[in-house]
Amino acid sequence: MALRAVEHSQEAANGLKEKVLTLDSMNPCVRRVEYAVRGPIVQRALELEQELRQKPFTEVIRANIGDAQAMGQIPITFPRQVLALCVHPDLLNSPDFPDDAKRRAERILQACGGHSLGAYSISAGVQMIREDVARYIERRDGGIPSDPNNIFLSTGASDAIVTVLKLLVTGEGRTRTGVLIPTPQYPLYSAALAEFNAVQVDYYLDEERAWALDVAELRRALRQVQTRACIEDVIRFAFEERLFLLADEVYQDNVYAEGSQFHSFKKMGPPYAARQELASFHSISKGFMGECGFRGGYVEVVNMDAAVKQQMQKLRSVRLCPPTPGQVLLDVAVSPPAPSDPSFARFQAVTAGGAMLAKEWGEEGHMVTFVMLCV
Secondary structure, eight states: OHHHHHHHHHHHHTTOOOOSSOTTTSOHHHHTOOOGGGSHHHHHHHHHHHHHTTTTOOOOOOOSSOOTGGGTOOOOHHHHHHHHHHHOGGGGGOTTSOHHHHHHHHHHHHHSGGGOTTSOOOTTOOHHHHHHHHHHHHHHTTTOOOOGGGEEEESHHHHHHHHHHHHHOOOSGGGOOEEEEEESOOHHHHHHHHHTTOEEEEEEOBGGGTSBOOHHHHHHOOOSOOOHHHHHHHHHHHHHTTOOEEEEOTTTTOOOSTTOOOOOTTOOOTTTTTTOOEEEEEESSSTTTOOGGGOOEEEEEESOOHHHHHHHHHHHHHTOOOOHHHHHHHHHHHSOOOTTSTTHHHHHHHHHHHHHHHHHHTSOOOSSOOOOOOO
16 A cells, blocks of 8 residues: 555656556456457558558458458448438439339338438337348248347347347356357357356367267357257257357358258247247348448347346347448348349349359358367
């Protein structure tokens, strides 16, 4: 204490004021956060990019994050047309926009407060868009009901994942919540767990089986196109161990390989469908849209305790609402042009291009590189 008084006196003598918030006084959980996607390597890369502009190089390829448009993907026309019409409704009188884009924009604006995209939506997102998401999920899962009241729109899938983790993580010391996450993993998970002072429990995916998930590995302690049998094993494991299941399903529209298809965790069947607690996430950043910067996504909660869902609604309310432009693009993603619409042929040609490209590659893709060191 005497030493601190001397230091404080010296600062006062020098006309300096001691900082209230320092590395020592700040939240220690924040100091433990590491997020490789935006970490020191990326910061150094940005410095090198500035340096290379003064030299004979045309571009720097950024491979630290799945950002399709930063890598040259051209935005799909129809979603951008709908968004432009919503942002500037005077364009609804322009002959330069197709009728189906105008109808979609008018429908969305009618559902917005003051018929304007500049108004706050309710905290869970524009009700009409939540209803469209529910219909999309029902089509995807072969008619399994989806309740719009269980759907929360979000600022990308990451925002929704963090919200659910906030609900799950409790305890101090040896009673802290443990969260099983796959390795290789998206760094968001480990960063969020460090921030919330949760215990990260890693399990390893099987490279020899196309990065499949091995339930035996889970018991000892999902990425790629997981088989239905693998997903059923995970659901059974979560049910038997009384675990809350978080399904990151943002790549559900990126399944192109012959003989492969997307299997949602929600299609779990009896006895799990009525009892297994689940949160499923989706985003406009991935899939055919690649609209990362607009930050749109959703979470559907299944079998969540009603009182806990009210608490989740409270958490969302603190953030006011997700960005409305992202909500607009999400609506287009879950309800694209129909075959009878003027924009269908062009939209279909663009989205089918991804499937053609994947077929030419002839490989199943990965968003992460799992480095192995052999000594």
